[in-house]
Amino acid sequence: MRSLVQMMRFTVIDAMGTASFAGPGHGLKILVAGCSRGPETLNGLLEVVRRYDMAFVDRVRGELARFDEHVVRDDQSTIDDWLDQRHAIDQPAFRVFDQRLRNLSLLPEKLGIVLFNLPEQRIVQIQNAYGEVLRRDRGRIRERGAPVNRYYHYDLPSSWQLLP
Numbered sequence: 354m355r356s357l358v359q360m361m362r363f364t365v366i367d368a369m370g371t372a373s374f375a376g377p378g379h380g381l382k383i384l385v386a387g388c389s390r391g392p393e394t395l396n397g398l399l400e401v402v403r404r405y406d407m408a409f410v411d412r413v414r415g416e417l418a419r420f421d422e423h424v425v426r427d428d429q430s431t432i433d434d435w436l437d438q439r440h441a442i443d444q445p446a447f448r449v450f451d452q453r454l455r456n457l458s459l460l461p462e463k464l465g466i467v468l469f470n471l472p473e474q475r476i477v478q479i480q481n482a483y484g485e486v487l488r489r490d491r492g493r494i495r496e497r498g499a500p501v502n503r504y505y506h507y508d509l510p511s512s513w514q515l516l517p
Contacts, residue, residue, distance in 0.1 A: 361464035373458035374446030378483035386507035406495040416446035
């Protein structure tokens with residue numbers, strides 16, 4: 354997938370912490386659509402988004418599960434080991450525990466980086482080379498990663514801030 358699809362970094366903040374993952378550009382639209390449903394947690398956001406692109410969500414959840422298997426929040430050596438091996442893994446998702454992981458979570462992919470702050474209802478387009486984020490839009494549902502002839506629609510409430 355990495356060699357065929359240009360990626361964007363998505364960093365999601367909820368009350369439990371921060372997670373970061375890379376995904377295809379259309380992930381931006383489905384995550385904005387997911388936010389329109391008012392999720393309070395990363396898991397809630399992914400559950401909504403799963404209706405639009407199951408393969409994308411399953412990949413992110415799998416990568417976070419692998420990260421959780423290998424990295425212990427309070428064991429610096431596990432974070433060091435993961436950072437040393439990170440480049441051998443194709444676009445892993447990870448949780449942010451320290452400043453090095455925070456810095457990594459803010460590095461853009463080819464299409465940029467967008468931050469989703471769920472408690473503050475704020476979407477921050479740090480760098481967006483994919484396309485304009487709209488408050489009201491539609492997108493194609495994907496099955497096994499491919500677009501099909503079905504659409505989802507969303508209308509992001511005015512309580513959400515869209516920042517450059």
